[in-house]
Amino acid sequence: MKGVYAEVITIGDEILYGQITDTNTQWLGYELSLLGIKVIRKSSVGDRYEEIQTILQEASQRADLVILTGGLGPTNDDITKKVLSDFLGQPLVLDQEALKDVSGFFLSRGRELTDINRQQALVPEGSTILRNQYGTAPGMWSIREQVVFISLPGVPYEMKGIMKDYGLSAIKKHFQTPAILHRIIRTAGIGESMLAEQIKAWEDALPSHVSLAYLPSFASVKLRLTGVHENRHWLEEEINRQVELLLPLLGKYSYASEDINMEVHIGNLLKAKGKSIALAESCTGGYAQHLITSVPGSSTYFKGGIVSYSNEIKEKELGVSKALLDQKGAVSLEVAEAMAKGILTKYQTSYALAITGIAGPDGGSVEKPVGFVCMAFASDSGEVFSRTVQFGKERDTNIKASSAVALNLLRLGIEGKL
Amino acid sequence: MKGVYAEVITIGDEILYGQITDTNTQWLGYELSLLGIKVIRKSSVGDRYEEIQTILQEASQRADLVILTGGLGPTNDDITKKVLSDFLGQPLVLDQEALKDVSGFFLSRGRELTDINRQQALVPEGSTILRNQYGTAPGMWSIREQVVFISLPGVPYEMKGIMKDYGLSAIKKHFQTPAILHRIIRTAGIGESMLAEQIKAWEDALPSHVSLAYLPSFASVKLRLTGVHENRHWLEEEINRQVELLLPLLGKYSYASEDINMEVHIGNLLKAKGKSIALAESCTGGYAQHLITSVPGSSTYFKGGIVSYSNEIKEKELGVSKALLDQKGAVSLEVAEAMAKGILTKYQTSYALAITGIAGPDGGSVEKPVGFVCMAFASDSGEVFSRTVQFGKERDTNIKASSAVALNLLRLGIEGKL
Numbered sequence: 149m150k151g152v153y154a155e156v157i158t159i160g161d162e163i164l165y166g167q168i169t170d171t172n173t174q175w176l177g178y179e180l181s182l183l184g185i186k187v188i189r190k191s192s193v194g195d196r197y198e199e200i201q202t203i204l205q206e207a208s209q210r211a212d213l214v215i216l217t218g219g220l221g222p223t224n225d226d227i228t229k230k231v232l233s234d235f236l237g238q239p240l241v242l243d244q245e246a247l248k249d250v251s252g253f254f255l256s257r258g259r260e261l262t263d264i265n266r267q268q269a270l271v272p273e274g275s276t277i278l279r280n281q282y283g284t285a286p287g288m289w290s291i292r293e294q295v296v297f298i299s300l301p302g303v304p305y306e307m308k309g310i311m312k313d314y315g316l317s318a319i320k321k322h323f324q325t326p327a328i329l330h331r332i333i334r335t336a337g338i339g340e341s342m343l344a345e346q347i348k349a350w351e352d353a354l355p356s357h358v359s360l361a362y363l364p365s366f367a368s369v370k371l372r373l374t375g376v377h378e379n380r381h382w383l384e385e386e387i388n389r390q391v392e393l394l395l396p397l398l399g400k401y402s403y404a405s406e407d408i409n410m411e412v413h414i415g416n417l418l419k420a421k422g423k424s425i426a427l428a429e430s431c432t433g434g435y436a437q438h439l440i441t442s443v444p445g446s447s448t449y450f451k452g453g454i455v456s457y458s459n460e461i462k463e464k465e466l467g468v469s470k471a472l473l474d475q476k477g478a479v480s481l482e483v484a485e486a487m488a489k490g491i492l493t494k495y496q497t498s499y500a501l502a503i504t505g506i507a508g509p510d511g512g513s514v515e516k517p518v519g520f521v522c523m524a525f526a527s528d529s530g531e532v533f534s535r536t537v538q539f540g541k542e543r544d545t546n547i548k549a550s551s552a553v554a555l556n557l558l559r560l561g562i563e564g565k566l
Numbered sequence: 567m568k569g570v571y572a573e574v575i576t577i578g579d580e581i582l583y584g585q586i587t588d589t590n591t592q593w594l595g596y597e598l599s600l601l602g603i604k605v606i607r608k609s610s611v612g613d614r615y616e617e618i619q620t621i622l623q624e625a626s627q628r629a630d631l632v633i634l635t636g637g638l639g640p641t642n643d644d645i646t647k648k649v650l651s652d653f654l655g656q657p658l659v660l661d662q663e664a665l666k667d668v669s670g671f672f673l674s675r676g677r678e679l680t681d682i683n684r685q686q687a688l689v690p691e692g693s694t695i696l697r698n699q700y701g702t703a704p705g706m707w708s709i710r711e712q713v714v715f716i717s718l719p720g721v722p723y724e725m726k727g728i729m730k731d732y733g734l735s736a737i738k739k740h741f742q743t744p745a746i747l748h749r750i751i752r753t754a755g756i757g758e759s760m761l762a763e764q765i766k767a768w769e770d771a772l773p774s775h776v777s778l779a780y781l782p783s784f785a786s787v788k789l790r791l792t793g794v795h796e797n798r799h800w801l802e803e804e805i806n807r808q809v810e811l812l813l814p815l816l817g818k819y820s821y822a823s824e825d826i827n828m829e830v831h832i833g834n835l836l837k838a839k840g841k842s843i844a845l846a847e848s849c850t851g852g853y854a855q856h857l858i859t860s861v862p863g864s865s866t867y868f869k870g871g872i873v874s875y876s877n878e879i880k881e882k883e884l885g886v887s888k889a890l891l892d893q894k895g896a897v898s899l900e901v902a903e904a905m906a907k908g909i910l911t912k913y914q915t916s917y918a919l920a921i922t923g924i925a926g927p928d929g930g931s932v933e934k935p936v937g938f939v940c941m942a943f944a945s946d947s948g949e950v951f952s953r954t955v956q957f958g959k960e961r962d963t964n965i966k967a968s969s970a971v972a973l974n975l976l977r978l979g980i981e982g983k984l
Contacts, residue, residue: 163592163595163608164595164604164605164606164607164608165595165596165599165605166591166592166593166594166595166596166597166598166599166605167596167779167781168592169589169592170588170591170592171587173584173588173610174581174584174586174587174588175584176584177581177582177583177584178583178584178585179584180584181583181584186582187582187583187584188582188611188612188617189582189609189610189611189617189621190581190582190609190610191607191608191609191610192591192607192608192609193606193607194606199606199607203607361585363585427873429852432856432859433855433856433858433859433860433864433868434847434852434853434854434855434856434858434859434871434873435852435856435859436852437851437852437873438850438851438852438853438856438965440851440852441850441851441852441853441873441875441925441965442851442961442962442965444926444927444928444961445928446851446875447875447876447929450851450875451875451876451878451879452872452873452874452875452876452879452883453852453872453873454870454871454872454873455845455852455855455859455870455871455872455873456870457859457864457865457868457869457870458865458869458870460869461869461870461913465870465912494883495879507859508862509862510862510863511865543860543862544860547856547859547860
């Protein structure tokens with residue numbers, strides 16, 4: 149079975165000149181790989197007729213599927229549609245369904261449909277539209293000499309919306325990609341190489357139609373199992389069987405066998421148990437609470453917290469004794485534990501998490517260098533656990549990595565695995 | 567004067583498959599545009615000999631400068647150097663300076679130099695190295711048929727480090743780009759189109775060798791003035807003159823005539839005045855404090871704050887009366903003001919900022935829909951100012967935009983401009 153090759157082309161000077169971050173191509177690359185389609189090249193070109201024309205020609209020689217994003221707006225510098233129409237050798241005609249969508253978009257906002265807006269509903273004859281429920285420019289699906297061209301607006305949430313609603317399923321159907329199944333196992337608290345060591349025998353014994361990818365981020369590694377086979381049902385059972393073999397090897401390091409992040413998992417745990425939390429942060433300066441509250445509905449279990457940046461606040465608000473601060477220093481296991489107990493008592497929650505450390509770039513010493521961080525978990529049943537971690541020299545990384553490691557400590561505490 | 571054209575090529579399957587975010591091309595595009603070099607295309611290809619060879623051929627037909635990132639590691643799948651050596655028609659030879667750097671890198675970490683590491687010091691004969699002080703793979707500068715090729719490691723901080731230390735100045739020197747000067751004016755609290763309206767007459771009157779770019783982000787628009795001229799001294803004076811004309815038009819909307827973000831500017835203000843702040847956050851859940859504490863040295867003016875997610879904490883810890891919460895609701899100007907006064911008194915700071923709102927996706931009403939946010943500024947001289955803003959439906963955007971707008975309120979309060 150020959151693979152399906154794809155190219156992704158983004159159009160717009162603002163991308164070339166680095167004025168905006170292109171998140172579209174990463175998203176598309178990932179989603180296509182999940183369909184078993186191989187992206188062989190990504191390109192960005194400017195808003196110029198010849199450049200777009202040239203790259204369409206080039207890409208159509210190499211790929212079975214070409215996805216373009218950007219340049220579909222109503223203004224003069226958005227010329228993708230014109231180039232595409234000429235490239236396909238098809239005039240632009242008014243698409244009634246697209247016109248209905250564009251009209252609806254403006255009507256629902258109490259605005260009038262201008263002639264310029266109406267042009268959004270023009271598509272090359274013979275192309276079909278992929279409806280856009282998030283903006284005014286429809287996606288387009290065109291075929292020339294057996295190569296499929298999908299043209300999408302550049303605004304990320306419109307592009308993703310169109311692809312999720314219509315594009316990805318149309319690709320799957322058209323190319324009749326074989327059954328592909330993915331399973332994500334989320335782990336935390338173990339590095340990529342140690343993890344690989346720990347599951348080596350299992351990985352080596354994987355059947356040839358199942359592959360494994362390690363996707364690391366702060367204090368966390370996603371394991372992605374991908375199976376490709378003609379028989380979907382059989383493949384499902386095979387992957388389930390592999391996951392059952394894998395989980396015991398991971399022990400407490402795996403926290404979910406689906407693709408959810410740590411803060412969502414913690415939220416699920418707390419909601420299921422009807423428990424509450426509070427946080428006390430020093431070096432992470434509110435970032436750990438930001439992660440917790442990034443989850444919709446977190447107000448049902450997160451009561452609140454304190455950012456105790458100064459020692460004065462640690463003393464007055466968290467009840468950390470001056471003697472302890474003087475004796476052990478603000479960055480110490482003892483102070484982390486006192487902070488956790490302090491916020492637990494004050495906010496009357498089931499669990500509490502505290503973090504104190506040296507984010508840098510200044511403030512380090514030989515004994516406690518920049519990146520030295522202490523964290524503690526406390527529960528209303530009287531448990532207290534604390535940990536020390538040594539991170540690197542970069543402030544932003546220290547803040548984010550400390551928060552991630554601390555949330556894993558909180559998770560282990562709630563799960564009773566400390 | 568013909569412009570200098572550049573192409574940027576990233577190499578690596580992990581970029582094509584969307585497994586990592588490519589931040590290199592944006593950074594390079596922006597830095598090159600600051601040198602007056604026009605990026606005409608960006609491409610990503612996989613770690614395969616033929617693909618890299620093909621794109622090198624193609625790019626060398628179109629551009630004066632080709633920058634490659636990635637594929638320089640010591641393992642087998644990193645083959646950029648092999649392709650480049652063949653493309654240049656030059657064998658790989660050991661570069662003594664590069665060897666010294668690689669040896670030093672391992673020695674300083676107490677590790678031994680292996681044969682594989684030693685290979686990092688191989689470069690195509692006739693190419694010069696761009697020293698890497700952040701890792702083991704040196705950058706390389708090669709010329710073929712008058713086209714310059716720069717090959718860099720893919721790790722972002724190594725790539726950026728090499729370019730800042732050596733690459734950008736070498737490009738500037740080689741291509742003898744004309745004097746280019748940039749000035750950034752940072753604004754906040756005014757949208758791009760209103761801003762454009764406000765400075766239209768000034769912008770229309772700009773001389774042809776000075777151009778203006780609007781670079782918007784959350785609640786903030788950067789204005790970038792770019793001047794290109796043979797006479798550097800004359801250009802400097804011209805740009806200063808234009809900035810002097812511009813600033814009065816911007817009034818309180820401009821907060822800095824250099825490229826610093828709001829949280830750094832607030833830090834500078836507070837340090838200069840010897841003043842302190844505290845924050846009380848509800849819907850932003852710690853994110854505004856994260857911004858404040860992302861600035862190195864923020865502990866000198868930020869005492870701390872409270873994330874008062876539950877009403878209980880707003881009452882008990884911030885002294886917001888139950889009557890007020892019942893009568894006006896937790897999301898109201900009155901509660902925002904009470905929160906600001908509460909944290910100001912409790913933490914005994916010069917200034918305080920409070921934010922309360924509905925981040926969504928749930929919790930909205932007809933009167934107070936999702937995205938409705940109230941914020942208040944308070945000072946120890948008794949001033950209190952509050953504002954209401956209506957954002958959109960997306961939780962993450964609401965959190966970040968609310969924090970940005972609130973920091974601008976804090977800035978205006980500190981500057982006495984409310």
